[in-house]
Amino acid sequence: MRIGIVCPYSWDVPGGVQFHIRDLADHLIGLGHDVSVLAPADDDTPLPPYVVSAGRAVPVPYNGSVARLNFGFLSAARVRRWLHDGTFDVIHIHEPASPSLGLLSCWAAQGPIVATFHTSNPRSRAMIAAYPILQPALEKISARIAVSEYARRTLVEHLGGDAVVIPNGVDVDFFAKAEPKAEWQGDTIGFVGRIDEPRKGLPVLMKALPKILAERPGTRLLVAGRGDEEEAVEKLPAELRSRVEFLGMVSDDDKARFLRSVDLYVAPNTGGESFGIILVEAMSAGAPVLASDLDAFAQVLDQGAAGELFANEDADALAASAVRLLGDPARRAELRERGSAHVRRFDWSTVGADILSVYETVTDGAAAVAADEPNEPGGLLARLGLVRD
Incomplete structure (x- = not known):
């Protein structure tokens, strides 16, 4: 499977999301999958061969901390190029609601999208205020994962929809x-x-x-x-x-x-x-x-x-x-x-299998829709009454 993973935070600043994405990528590659990770990174940051830099990030206060994020026209162009070159079977976006590569990728991506929500913030006025802007992008997501019940609750209360809980993994x-x-x-x-x-x-x-x-x-x-x-x-x-x-x-x-x-x-x-x-x-x-x-x-x-x-x-x-x-x-x-x-x-043998099952569900669903040729007798348009059998 060709898997594209989007990291919202700068690769050169250690953090739980970055470690999760790194270990997930290593686990999937070890299973024989083709993985590419798009992440903000300074020009002199040593990167694993599977990481593609989207350019430098800037520090932004976020969820009680300071996150280094990447946003803007140049970043959007790099996202589109990465998506075009990758021809991924599935895109896995982390923190799609953050003002960074996740949101840009959600806007630009086509095909199956899986999103993981890491943030737990039960009183986020900013997230509530941003919902009208986020909604069109979030509606493109095929499946949602939350790393805990508390991240899931934040998603439900602020953005609507639901998610399956799959925790962070550890070797x-x-x-x-x-x-x-x-x-x-x-x-x-x-x-x-x-x-x-x-x-x-x-x-x-x-x-x-x-x-x-x-x-x-x-x-x-x-x-x-x-x-x-x-x-x-x-x-x-x-x-x-x-x-x-x-x-x-x-x-x-x-x-x-x-x-x-x-x-x-x-x-x-x-x-x-x-x-x-x-x-x-x-x-x-x-x-x-x-x-x-x-x-x-x-x-x-x-x-x-x-x-x-x-x-x-x-x-x-x-x-x-x-x-x-x-x-x-x-x-x-x-x-x-x-x-x-x-x-x-929490071992990757369990967590990785759960994430892969989500990938397989959304790619199988996309394949089923693609196979349902709209102009074929009995196809989707026929069932909607727009063509005759």
């Missing part, structure tokens, strides 16, 4: 087989995320850290991600700052080793999350997970059965749970076992 064995790193082991709490993006929740974790260290002074917080490290610890007492180690951006291999090494992975995110791919990666690596009780996180963690939850933005609750878990190896082992079993439902 579970890649994380499960990673080798731990000795210097990241031993009373360590792990955090992965953009340091200076408030909704990722690092300030909540920093606020909880003094209480954690008061009970367990040997604990270290390991932070993987880009951002202003000095600003991140400026509210932490000076004598405690040595207990925080910033690792900067880490490679995929090192992220897997990081998650295999830490005693506890903490996700203190405060909102705007429709899924929680880092939770799935942490469970895949066997890390016990402690996360804020966002609806999406609770769903990923099986309502607390596969990982513990604390009240969102409550640093005291985070500290109390972290202290208890760090002092209870048996409970952490139980969470590892439950998480490792639960996470298999």
